Amino acid sequence: MHDLLPAWFIRESRAFDGYMIDYLPDGVMLRLPDGTAVSLPGPAPQVDGGGIPAADQFTLHDALTAIVATYGRREVILRPNPTMLLEREVILPTAAEHSLDHVLVYEMDRLTPFAAADVVFGARIMRRDMAAGRLHVCLSLVPTAALGGLLPVLRSAGMEPLALEILRPGPGPLHLSLTQRRSMAQRRARHLLTGVAAICGGLAVVALVLPFALQSVAYARLDRRMASVRAPALAATRIRQDIQGEAAGRNLIRTEQQRLGNPLVILGALTTALSDDTYLTDLSLQQGRLLISGQSHATTAVIQAMNADPVFMAPSFAAPVTRSSDRGYSQFSIQATVGKR
Template identity: 25%
Template sequence: MVSTLRAILSAWTGSVAQAIIAGAGRLVSPRVIRLVEADDGGFAVEAAGKTDNAPSRIAYADGALSGPDLGPLFRGKRVEIVLQPKRFLFRPLELPARAADFLEGIVRAQIDRLTPWSAADAVFGCTAPVAAGSDAISTMIAATTRKVATTYAQAIAAFHPSEVAILTDVEGHAARVKVFEQSARGHLDAARLGRGLQLVLGITAVAAVLSAAASAYVASSLGGQEEEVARQISARRAAIRAGADGGDRSPVAALERRKYETPASVIVLETLSRVLPDHTYVTELRLAGNKLQISGITSDAPSLIPLIEQSQHFTRATFYAPTTRAPSDPGERFHIEARVEPKNTLGAVAP
């Protein structure tokens, strides 16, 4: 999935880069520098418009151009190299008139028959088709090897032009024929621009994620603070209402009622220690609300019920489990349950 996404992103950024370059090319057409080959192998320079310090002739030897100020002359320009016809092979070709729209493809398919080279090894161009009868057209093909074209193009590419084209003159035709063209790596490079777009997208995505995380954190923090403030406001309002009500509805009165309505564990323990005889041992005590459960060992379990109910703190005393006696026990094992009557007052522990 990652590879697929990377391929989709690369294709998209490449398309955008090509569109940007194409748009820039339409808005700003590069200046044209034309090099016309002379008989001695050098080139005469033809520049469109005014070019400061431009040489009139450039020497060419061993695949390299030499001359003064060639970098400023070619950089960012469209360079057209016009080679002499002697470097090309010319072949006339007649085709049906309806083939005019597919002329280049038809010639490419037949280039190995028209020239000594294959389609991969040859570069070619065609003159504008002219009528040759009622239902036919004729054109002149100019072809040469790809090596010849790329040798001259590479000599120019070292000076970073925007485009390089190879042309030649065809006898009997006013317009020159273009046999080769390539976009050199100039100021706007599609691959470099595509990588730049990917970098910008990556930075934008990271910034968006960080912004979303920061927004979520700030929102959570503000939400917590808002809830705390609301809770404090509610508590303050409740305290104000409780203070305004006064009397039995105040918090102090509620605590006071709870104090006297809830059995005190200390008083329950103190009372049990007073009412139970010395031969009775409590092994477990549970106090849940106003319900008391005790378990233990005694020598006379039935006598405990009246003793517990005689206290003003306990009522409804009863056995909630059978009384048992094991051979190893020193007495009867009892389980008694009683209701506790809260009497949390001074002197409540008196028998």
């Protein structure tokens, strides 16, 4: 089975010194740290996403336990079938870049058919549209069901799955982290920082305690003098904070209106553009994109009126116009980008 694999599929990382497991359509193969390939007992991955049967789990568990006992290594990287990889482009606000993983976990069930707990995912920023305030992200994921219950078997055998490695022709392999592996350099840095932090903590205690001891009498005198003016000062501080909070709120509203358009201006422009024989059944405004639906005797006149108003940019029909035979009305759906005012 190993000899039948293409050359690009059997490339592996020289820096990794643990186990590599190829979870292939025709079976499970483990690569030892010395490069030897071992075919593991157990069924081939289930096409329908089913798990490994209990009897095969015990057999696979015993084989993996014996390997860990023999070689003493625990870390393992899984390489599933590349067809298990799912990718799509996701558009998020630019503010999401600082906490991209957390945002994707929260939005996973909206962006994909899966919950965040049911996938192994990674994200790569494709481009930043600063003018529109949007971040274009490539979301890559592998459903855990595609691994057929292999992860619990590995962990019960004493192995530590670190990541999924998706081998692809052309670009380098894609790594989807299963856990955050710390290198030896990171461990040494952590111990060093712990020692430095302890020393700094001792010095900080000395630096804090000594001035307080010397100045405790002076502070007591200052406290008595400040007691008479503390209440008015606190009241002034609260008033200042209230004023600053209101100003910040007004600035936020003003900024969003400049970026996405003022809803009152948009409604006024629509009222002016629509004729008396036109009425709306639905209106939505999201991220500067306006979508209206309704009925009219002259749908062409509606879109011409919107096109003449500078508030609306590039109005177009979002769906075919359908005509009602009994009343002479035509149902329409028009989309447009809202301009700034």
